[in-house]
Amino acid sequence: MTFHVTPMFPGDLYDSSDRMAGAGAADWRQILELGWQGVLVAEDQGGVGATLAEFSAIAEASGRHALALPLIARCVVAPMLLAAAAASDTARALLAQLSAGQASVCPVLGSDVQATPDGNGGLRLQGVLKGADLSADASHLLFNTATQLVLIETDALPEARYYKGLDGRRTADFTLDGVRVDASQVLLQGEAVAAAVKTASDTGAVMTCVQTVGALGALVEQTIEYLSTRSQFGVQLSTFQALRHRLVEMYVAYESARGLVKDVTEALSADAAANPRDAALTKLYLASVGRTVAESAIQLHGGMGMTTEMPAARLAMHTLMCNLQYGDRFHYLDALSAQMSNDVAALAA
């Protein structure tokens, strides 16, 4: 028996995502047509009203193919932010539109953009929005300041500076100095903004962990395949114990990560207020084992592991990218450490 991945979240959505993402050229229009942006949107807001666990099937299978499209940003984070702002007519209309594939909202969280009143009920913006993921066309950008959640149509934005990210995705920086928005574009204000951003970001973080598990399982499969195919010194690479043992370490890391992520995702799906500490632990752990497995996969593929034509190399880059999104390991390490300090102080008091 050679190894084959057992999906965490099997079913039709997994199969559909597996087919779509595995079909070669990634196609965002197809994702819009499939209605994935509306999977998590409530039914009375025009969406499917599925659970997070159900959406996770899409994320897991997309991770298997290193899909370098803003799946989590557009289908999880943006809808969650808009749902938190559902008192706004604009937000409600947009939820229906994105569910129907007629709009696509690119979230940019944690920017240092400043907003000051412009005297006419609107805001004047100052600062740079960094790293907007525009690998797929977006109709709107959604970003936050400390106390505002602001929507801007992409057509109204100034010229951007574009980049190619380490996994091939296309991102943009927008300098917003002097850009004005009117009151209807501020979808949410006050303390609710930070809470909404944190919930959406933590959920996005867990979803990147789901994608990572998809990628890690595929890396184990493909590394076994490569070692079993390639010969040197007249024998298959898979006969060398040093290489076999390193592959086993990749496999064990995958199984452990899979167990953790499945459990935490199911808990979060059943209860959106599930222990946020678990999400932080998961992200920290996945960043650690993801890095190790990605590096091992590159090493075990030899020179081919350095080439972008090799699917395993793309999976390794996807893993590194997922590990860094919605808070890197240090972000979550700091959060866990601060919580532990608080707990200790509370015990002492």
Place this chain on the structure above:
Amino acid sequence: MTQNPTLSAVDPYAAFREELLEFTQQPELAALKEKVRSNQKMSRAEYSAWQKALHARGWGAPNWPVEYGGTGWDLQQRYLFEEVTAQADCPPAYHHGIGHIGPVIMHFGSDEIKDRFLPRILDGSEHWCQGYSEPGAGSDLASLKTTAVRDGDDYVLNGQKIWTSHAQEADMMYTLVRTSNEGRKQAGISLLLVPLDTPGIEVRPIHTIDQWHHVNEVFLNDVRVPVKNLVGVEGEGWKCAKFLLDRERLSPATVPRLARQLEQVAELLAQKMQSHPGLPSIHALQERLFLAQASTKGARQMLLSAIQEEMQGTLASSKSSALKLHTSELSQQIVGIAFDIAGPEYAARLVPEVEAPDGSDDLDIERQLTHTYLFYRSRTIAGGTSEVQKNVIARDLFGA
């Protein structure tokens, strides 16, 4: 630790959990639990006391069928038993009797052997050890050389066993001996039950780095063992050993024990944060703690899904071996954090020459976890080294 929804949502087990919890709270167990809580080395007295208490409750053998006095529990119930008892600081089961030789005797032993040995394993009155390894037969166990030569109604044993845990306090040793040199080296091996008070047996302690007395050398010089103490058929001892490995490939005990130890290590670190506020290097320990916490949650889910797969008959051996590999390394990481917290203070003052009269040395958890750190280096060596586990898993993953 939060309970897994697949277990707690299935209500049949809720009442069972309550029953277990109630049992662990009885005051008679307090002294025993104190020893476990402080991570002291368990010896025969503690194992026997625990076995006696379990037996009195009808829970003496969680892994045995009812007809032999076992509980007949399924794997999920056994897991719950392990989780509740570990959380309550009850001792682990003494594995050599209940876990290892008991099931082998049930499967291969004569009625006479069953009647004579099983009841005394169950009530904890007879203590067992395992005579497998030899100086020249470790991972390559089938190379063992201790001979058993038939002489009338006896076998006469000559040779040496090594790494024999608990031999210094056991009554019986189940042992693999060579009854033939013909054919494959696995073919001439037999399983014998040897009373340790038989003349010709000498047990010598091995001094190990943990400074606890676990393991011994056992020398066998013209030791006469009755033929009726042979388990199964002469020359088929390897089959018995393999049966044991296959049957015990999935241990529900490992994760609950290390999860409890991890809680204790987290408490130690919290205490250090209190006594040394603002210490910058605390972050290095915290990161290791958090990673171990995440890893333990992962291991627990691996175990729970392996239990379900085993109950459905679909468990791949790569997964059970991966669990052994993962948890043995994880347990080392956990006590490694404790070792670093205890630090030079305990390294320099590990074993008091004269114990404090109030018993506080034994109850000092930092001292005991320093011993445990050293002892746990054996976790990736005993019961199949990590390197052997990796060979086994690789064979499964590569299909060759």
